[in-house]
Amino acid sequence: xxxxxxxxxxxxxxxxxxxxxxxxxxxxxxxxxxxxxxxxxxxxxxxxxxxxxxxxxxxxx
Numbered sequence: 001x002x003x004x005x006x007x008x009x010x011x012x013x014x015x016x017x018x019x020x021x022x023x024x025x026x027x028x029x030x031x032x033x034x035x036x037x038x039x040x041x042x043x044x045x046x047x048x049x050x051x052x053x054x055x056x057x058x059x060x061x
Contacts, residue, residue: 011019031039054060
């Protein structure tokens, strides 16, 4: 038999501050220029593959 789901605890004080700082840092992480360029090339390649897929399937997707 499954156990009941417990409520999410509310954090405060130093724990809350540390969590907020960690979350902000992870969301605003800056990448080196080489990584940004690699991601840009990868996105362009994915778009090209998608466009080819749409063309092959007679624009079904």
